[in-house]
Amino acid sequence: MKTNGGAALIKSLELEGVEVIFGLPGGAILPVYDPIIDSPIRHILVRHEQGAGHMAEGYAHATGRPGVAMVTSGPAATNIVTPLADAYMDSVPLVVITGQVGTAGIGTDAFQEVDTVGMTRSITKHNELVTRAEDIPRVIREAFHIATTGRPGPVLVDIPKDIVDPTNPNSAMDWYWPDSVDLPGYNPQMDGDPALIEAAARLILASERPVLYAGGGILKARAAEALTALAELLDIPVVTTLMGRGGIPDDHPLCLGMPGMHGNYTAVMSMQESDLLIALGSRFDDRVTGKLAEFAPHAKIIHVDIDPAELGKVRRPDVGITGDCRLVIEELINALNILGVDSQPDRSSWRSTLSGWQEKYPLKYAQSETGELLKPQFVLEQLRDNTPDDCIVASGVGQHQMWTAQYWKFNHPYTWINSGGLGTMGFAVPAAIGAKVGRPDRMVWAVDGDGCFQMTAQELVTAASERIPVKIAILNNAYLGMVRQWQEMFYEERYSEVYLSPDLPDYKMWAEAMGCVGMRVESPEDVLPAIQRANEIDDRPVVIDFRTDAREKVFPMVPAGKSNSDIVVGE
Amino acid sequence: MNTNPTEVRHHILSVLVENKPGVLARVSGLFARRAFNIYSLAVAPTNDPSVSRISIVVDVESAPLEQITKQLDKLINVLLIEELAPSAAVQRELLIATVVVTTSGHQAFRDTLGTFSAKLLDENADSFIVSLEDTPERLDVFAAFLGSHHLVALERTGRVALPRLS
Numbered sequence: 001m002k003t004n005g006g007a008a009l010i011k012s013l014e015l016e017g018v019e020v021i022f023g024l025p026g027g028a029i030l031p032v033y034d035p036i037i038d039s040p041i042r043h044i045l046v047r048h049e050q051g052a053g054h055m056a057e058g059y060a061h062a063t064g065r066p067g068v069a070m071v072t073s074g075p076a077a078t079n080i081v082t083p084l085a086d087a088y089m090d091s092v093p094l095v096v097i098t099g100q101v102g103t104a105g106i107g108t109d110a111f112q113e114v115d116t117v118g119m120t121r122s123i124t125k126h127n128e129l130v131t132r133a134e135d136i137p138r139v140i141r142e143a144f145h146i147a148t149t150g151r152p153g154p155v156l157v158d159i160p161k162d163i164v165d166p167t168n169p170n171s172a173m174d175w176y177w178p179d180s181v182d183l184p185g186y187n188p189q190m191d192g193d194p195a196l197i198e199a200a201a202r203l204i205l206a207s208e209r210p211v212l213y214a215g216g217g218i219l220k221a222r223a224a225e226a227l228t229a230l231a232e233l234l235d236i237p238v239v240t241t242l243m244g245r246g247g248i249p250d251d252h253p254l255c256l257g258m259p260g261m262h263g264n265y266t267a268v269m270s271m272q273e274s275d276l277l278i279a280l281g282s283r284f285d286d287r288v289t290g291k292l293a294e295f296a297p298h299a300k301i302i303h304v305d306i307d308p309a310e311l312g313k314v315r316r317p318d319v320g321i322t323g324d325c326r327l328v329i330e331e332l333i334n335a336l337n338i339l340g341v342d343s344q345p346d347r348s349s350w351r352s353t354l355s356g357w358q359e360k361y362p363l364k365y366a367q368s369e370t371g372e373l374l375k376p377q378f379v380l381e382q383l384r385d386n387t388p389d390d391c392i393v394a395s396g397v398g399q400h401q402m403w404t405a406q407y408w409k410f411n412h413p414y415t416w417i418n419s420g421g422l423g424t425m426g427f428a429v430p431a432a433i434g435a436k437v438g439r440p441d442r443m444v445w446a447v448d449g450d451g452c453f454q455m456t457a458q459e460l461v462t463a464a465s466e467r468i469p470v471k472i473a474i475l476n477n478a479y480l481g482m483v484r485q486w487q488e489m490f491y492e493e494r495y496s497e498v499y500l501s502p503d504l505p506d507y508k509m510w511a512e513a514m515g516c517v518g519m520r521v522e523s524p525e526d527v528l529p530a531i532q533r534a535n536e537i538d539d540r541p542v543v544i545d546f547r548t549d550a551r552e553k554v555f556p557m558v559p560a561g562k563s564n565s566d567i568v569v570g571e
Numbered sequence: 572m573n574t575n576p577t578e579v580r581h582h583i584l585s586v587l588v589e590n591k592p593g594v595l596a597r598v599s600g601l602f603a604r605r606a607f608n609i610y611s612l613a614v615a616p617t618n619d620p621s622v623s624r625i626s627i628v629v630d631v632e633s634a635p636l637e638q639i640t641k642q643l644d645k646l647i648n649v650l651l652i653e654e655l656a657p658s659a660a661v662q663r664e665l666l667i668a669t670v671v672v673t674t675s676g677h678q679a680f681r682d683t684l685g686t687f688s689a690k691l692l693d694e695n696a697d698s699f700i701v702s703l704e705d706t707p708e709r710l711d712v713f714a715a716f717l718g719s720h721h722l723v724a725l726e727r728t729g730r731v732a733l734p735r736l737s
Contacts, residue, residue, distance in 0.1 A: 117593065118596070121593075121596065121597060122604055125647075129592075129593070184589075185646070185647055186647045308641055308644070309641035309644070313638055313641075
């Protein structure tokens with residue numbers, strides 16, 4: 001069948017099962033936007049290309065399926081660089097299609113030309129400049145395969161205008177769809193080595209103070225149920241990292257919550273005092289380890305990761321297993337059952353140490369006095385307790401993100417969407433929109449900071465016009481709060497360029513101008529009614545401007561460069 | 572011209588890659604972003620024209636090299652990586668140079684070329700273009716000899732290497 005590159009591109013996306021593209025057209029990608037009119041794929045027109053990338057990420061986080069974004073060349077490609085880097089750091093499966101100037105113009109400083117593949121080489125799992133129309137179906141097939149298998153990640157496909165423009169002879173091709181992908185250099189190892197799995201099982205059965213250290217890889221591998229089964233089989237506590245929250249339900253008695261710079265005392269100290277860390281899809285990030293030389297000094301390490309380059313990258317494992325987290329956990333459960341789990345050491349003193357810490361060092365904050373601004377933790381508790389248990393929550397980056405990670409109860413996997421590795425301010429609004437598009441059956445809230453909100457708020461226009469009813473809670477403390485906290489604690493309260501103002505912009509009016517319902521809440525008794533009203537609105541986005549107390553700091557805190565054992569519980 | 576003696580910390584990576592545009596940039600980019608200096612690099616298609624072999628000589632400690640090898644292996648276009656210990660590899664390199672030699676020294680110069688088994692590729696009244704294909708260490712010695720004359724230009728290809736048979 002004769003076709004052209006543009007039609008073949010859309011057809012290829014349909015065959016990959018794409019149901020939605022987040023994008024924005026422009027000169028170089030124009031020919032591809034024509035066949036979209038006749039395609040069953042939904043296209044969501046964003047207001048800024050960064051929004052398209054983060055929406056695709058939110059969609060992928062919530063559904064487990066690859067997010068797809070399509071934008072034009074030049075400035076559109078540079079605008080989507082941040083989401084690509086974000087997805088690369090957090091292993092989010094994305095396929096991003098960028099337009100490019102015609103093949104004859106490449107390298108001539110043509111209008112809206114940038115070297116997109118050169119620019120994104122180090123922040124994509126793979127990228128490819130397609131130069132012939134007949135390569136398009138093959139490259140798209142490969143892109144989805146690479147993005148979604150092994151360690152997931154973003155793949156960028158850069159497509160020059162002439163090979164997709166039906167009026168240009170360079171776009172002519174015969175349609176085909178490859179039966180399989182042929183990538184001889186790409187063979188992710190899924191199954192763990194049985195000998196290593198048995199070695200890991202023996203270490204576990206001999207350990208007196210074990211901790212399961214579950215990261216984002218648990219969720220990427222859809223291994224949450226397997227993780228819970230492993231923890232229950234062994235009766236071993238679990239910490240869930242920022243990217244792994246929800247990997248085991250927070251209300252599970254074995255769940256200790258989040259470790260790391262702003263983790264709770266018990267989670268942090270359980271790792272410090274452990275004699276065996278079982279790292280599953282986690283990468284010993286500096287925000288988790290604190291000062292590396294003093295991290296978990298007595299612990300042996302079992303490290304399971306789909307990416308062999310993670311094993312030994314930061315901390316050398318005693319047993320390092322390359323493989324898919326779900327498969328390896330299932331194999332580990334088999335091995336443990338064969339060896340017999342009844343012979344484990346008595347861990348009652350370890351359990352009582354942990355429960356003693358939990359009792360002595362709970363998360364805490366002081367309620368506001370009359371006339372004071374809202375406590376952000378109070379707002380989060382109200383939101384947590386008055387939304388469905390399977391509500392999806394997205395956040396930006398900063399204090400509000402850490403408070404949400406601390407105070408929310410993630411009792412379901414795939415309900416927590418945030419920017420962990422790159423720490424991208426402005427992530428929340430577009431990510432929440434993408435999540436709601438992928439899971440229209442779920443309630444989706446974004447918890448955002450006022451600084452973050454100003455970076456990507458324009459995407460609420462997208463949400464309003466597309467009738468995507470996300471709900472945004474701005475914890476508005478009028479500051480770049482996390483920077484303020486560091487300046488207060490480490491720069492002798494010399495506040496430099498962190499004040500934003502509580503009412504410039506007027507968030508309620510701004511929300512209304514963007515087609516949303518806008519509310520402002522200033523006193524504790526108004527918090528619940530506002531949340532309830534927002535929960536009932538299902539035909540447009542809602543924004544609530546919660547006026548919060550800028551003096552509140554995120555605790556506990558392990559100061560940067562300090563050992564986790566120097567954790568500061570509060571003031 | 573850099574004719575430093577071959578250093579002991581050198582590691583040789585022999586990398587088979589798909590012969591496609593941009594692959595060399597992906598490989599060299601991994602070294603560049605970690606601020607590892609590539610000492611020499613040679614790349615050309617193998618007997619299979621769809622596959623190229625890149626021979627990279629790097630000067631790093633072994634721990635970061637293990638990490639960069641794993642990162643290299645993650646590149647979709649990289650097919651196989653072998654780290655060759657210099658003692659376990661057959662290594663060859665080609666040097667060509669243009670040298671001006673005083674007329675009185677011509678015969679001695681030609682005689683010395685013979686002892687190195689170097690070739691004379693071109694000559695005129697006072698200049699010679701010579702070449703030598705040998706081990707990197709022998710090339711270092713040859714380069715030092717050429718340096719005792721008026722060396723106009725010297726170029727080395729970088730090492731190619733294959734694992735020894737035993």
